[in-house]
Amino acid sequence: MPETAAPAAPPDPAEVAGKGATRPAASLRNRIRTAPPRLVIGILAAATVAAVVFFLFSDLKGNVGYVLPRRALKVAAMLLVAVAVGVSTLLFQTVTANRILTPSIMGFDSLYILVQTALVFTVSAAAVTSAPPTLQFAVEVVLMVAFSALLYRWMFTGATRSLHLLLLVGIILGSLFRGFSSLLQRLMEPSEFIILQDLFFASFNNVDPALLGVSAVIIGAVCIPVWRARHTLDVLALGRDLAINVGVDHRRVVMRILLACSLLVAVSTALVGPVTFFGLLVVSLGYQLCRGFNHARLIPIVVLIGAVALVGGQLILERVFGFATALSVVIEFAGGILFLYLLLKGSLK
Incomplete structure (x- = not known):
């Protein structure tokens, strides 16, 4: 007798339901990526x-x-921070060819904390909080930019010109700054330490209008040449050897981009405070929405994602949660989770 095929087992209803539930989600992701x-x-x-x-x-x-x-002042500050942090992180990742690294890895946030801690420890918390905002802003920006300029000059003019060594030195210096800040914080009075803690979190509620205008001028002066060099950035994203082969002065261009990143991060940090993982968050989402390395598309996408995240997040926190927490805490939490996810995934591109 001819063999007859066994009847196929009926499909599992749970499996069918699961496939039906995942198809729309996958289809939505594909549509977003190909939009x-x-x-x-x-x-x-x-x-x-x-x-x-x-x-x-x-x-x-x-x-x-x-x-x-007052609301317009806060919105302007959030938009400036979105531009400065988003553009600086995108440029830094383009130069380092790594989607996990951010400018904060170079120790900028740690240097900001060290400057604030040293001022409170040597002078007093009352003197620091009552000092003219323009003076504080100028001191913080000058110190952070001077630090990065000396670091870049030493790394790129010596016998060993390695970008990876530059990142390693930045990580070590950041750890040194944090350790020295922790030592000073243990030696100061508890009342001054409480006041100092408020300076370590980004806040958009007490932005000085004069500082806002100065920050807008500096950020605009940096972003205009960056936008003009967007095609050069596309070439840099392909790698150092290929960029040199097509005629790009790699050392000079990288130095300028790193200094631009330093100035953007310094202005943003001095204006509202450190936001460590915000740049990683918005740039990672920007790469998901824009497949490729076209900076003419990446730059506006990253900036707009940052603006939506800051303004929308602050709106939810103020209107829904009634100032129950700071926006920077939520951003750091989400960005930290994303950082761990990328690290475990091995997304070192």
Whole structure:
């Protein structure tokens, strides 16, 4: 007798339901990744405008002439930070060819904490908090940029010109700054330490209008040449050897980009405080929405993602949670989880 095939087992209803549930999610991810960059930029721009409008005019009560300018000041600060941190992180990852590293790995946040700690320890917390904001801003920016300039000059003008050695030295110096800051904090008075802790978290509530204007001028002066060099950045993303083969002065261009990153991070940190993982968060999302290394698309996408995250996040925290926590704490939490995920995944590209 001819053999007859055994009847196929009926499919598992749970498995069918699971496949049906995952298909729309996978289809949505594929559609997002293959969407035209102009459409993505347009959607992000519309989301940014909507978040800004809701933040400015939602639940607007009391003295409008007082409340509205303060909200506009906070929105302007958040937009400047989104531009500075997003662009600096994108440039830094392009130069280092690594999607995990951020400018904070070079010790900028640790240097900021050390400067604040040293000022409070040597002078007093009252003197630091009552000092002119422009003086504090100038001191912090000058120290951080001078630190990075000396580091880059030493690394790129000596006999050993290695970008990886530069990153290693930055990590070591960051650890040194944190250790020295911790020592000074243990020696100071508890009341001054409590005041000092408030300076370690990014805050958009007490931004000085004069500092905002100066920061906008500096960030604009840095971002304009960066945008003009977007095609050179595309070549740098392909690797050092290929960039040199097509005629790019790699050493000079990398030095300029690193100094631009230093200035952007210094201005952002001095304006509102350190936001360690924010750049990693927005740039990682930007790479997901823009497949490739086209900086003409990556730069606006990263900036708009940062603007939506900051303005929208601050809107939720203020209107929904009633200032129950600081936005920087939520950003650091989400960015830290993403950092661990990328590290475990091995995304060292």
